Amino acid sequence: MENIRRSYPGLIVLGILAVIALMAPLISTHDPVKVSLGEPDQTPSLNHPFGTDYLGRDLFSRVLYGTRVSMLVGISAAALTVFLGLLIGLTAGYFGGIVDSVLMRLVDTIYSPPETILLMVLVTIFERNVWSIILAIAFTHWLSTARLVRSETLSIRQRPFVESAISLGAKDSYVIFRHIMPNLLYIAVVSVTLMTAHAILTESFLSFLGLGIPPHLPSWGNMLNEAQRDIMRGIWWTTIFPGLMIVITVLSINLLGEELKTRLAPNREMRAEL
DSSP: OHHHHHHHHHHHHHHHHHHHHHHHHHHOSSOTTOOOTTSTTOOSOSSSTTOBOTTOOBHHHHHHHHHHHHHHHHHHHHHHHHHHHHHHHHHHHHHOHHHHHHHHHHHHHHHSSOHHHHHHHHHHHSOOSHHHHHHHHHHHHHHHHHHHHHHHHHHHHTSHHHHHHHHTTOOHHHHIIIIIGGGTHHHHHHHHHHHHHHHHHHHHHHHHTTSSSOTTSOOHHHHHHHHHHHHTTTOOHHHHHHHHHHHHHHHHHHHHHHHHHHHHOSSHHHHHHO
């Protein structure tokens, strides 16, 4: 019961964020991209609860719509990352031999340059849009999931119930989906949860550097990028509100992810690897 209570705050906050993302057009008070040059840098007020930026755009509406963009990137990148990791890791671990060697050498090759540099190179090469950011994040983060899945698959494949199914002539597809995949689901669930938080942070980092989401789309990272000019002028609200949204979201997801890890991972060693 105590474990269930510990997961409540994260679930509640994530539920609120989901409502915000879905209902942003109904909740927002202004057009998030409308420029009002007569209202630049307005302090928080009843008309503009989070104030306005240097172009007079309503920050409350931009934060709401930014929730949509940041959550889309986080969830999509996490799902694609774990899918790739499961596909490569399961294939390498189940078939072994030359298949395992080739795939693991591929992982080692991609892992050789620093992750951040590879990510920045990818987003610089391709056209800047939401989906290119998602693909770049997924491409640079599936490697650790693949190694973990491979290790667990190697262990599961040696268990008696799997060896019995193989010796009785069961097809590889049957063994994989009937006996191995169900034992890997906890890795997928925990990895997607924790990776969502990491992907949101990564997108915010890229957008803060001007390499992420295109400027015309409101995202929390873009808002922080634009707020850099305001820090020295004492305009605090353009930084505080998107920054708080990132912190609250990431903490809530990590809280839920750690709770899922504690419940689903079979042993301490596996929890440490996730």
